Amino acid sequence: MKVKERRAGGPFLFDQALSRMRGNLIVEIGAIRDGRKVAEAADGWSTKKWADTGMEVICVDTSEAALKTTKRVIGPRDNVSYYCVDGLELLRYFVRPIDLLYIDGPNPDEDGQEFARLCVWLAPMAPNSIILIDDCDFSDDGKGKTAIPLAQEMGFRLVTKGRQALLIRFDDPEFNPSDCAGIQ
């Protein structure tokens, strides 16, 4: 699936994901690479969104330049730590339960589909946690093509899908799925 075959980009689902968070640890794979103002619409500036919550944010990217840009865009934050490492390497050795995993990273027409699937497979997710996968608005679901079915097999439910796929694992009986509109 080529990037140019993308359907019209829908809104970012950052707020929808955050409003359903139960814990305090956000792991983001893929930092802000374009610090120009226009990038706020095009790229999302996801790290800023997570950082503004005050929750703990771990941001990883293979590009030193992207991490530098991200630090410049969001300014000094005590709650954000940065690692220049492959997202899969981080997740392979990560042991803390993750409350929100944001999978961005490589494009679907690079190795993004397999990358996203492996992220879902490797990530130690917390009870009632959230996986948000970027670039799913392609006719074949883009980065979500195999990652979404795997997450569903692993107990996550697809809450909504547009530009991103939002999946939640409902382990806590007190966490009523009907509170989440649009559950599939």
Ligand SMILES: C[S@@+](CC[C@H](N)C(=O)[O-])C[C@H]1O[C@@H](n2cnc3c(N)ncnc32)[C@H](O)[C@@H]1O
């Ligand atoms: C589209 S940009 C991320 C945009 C950002 N999340 C935002 O909303 O502004 C994708 C980033 O993923 C990074 N990336 C690509 N492959 C990666 C990998 N294997 N591990 C970690 N980061 C990766 C790229 O260097 C790039 O900075």
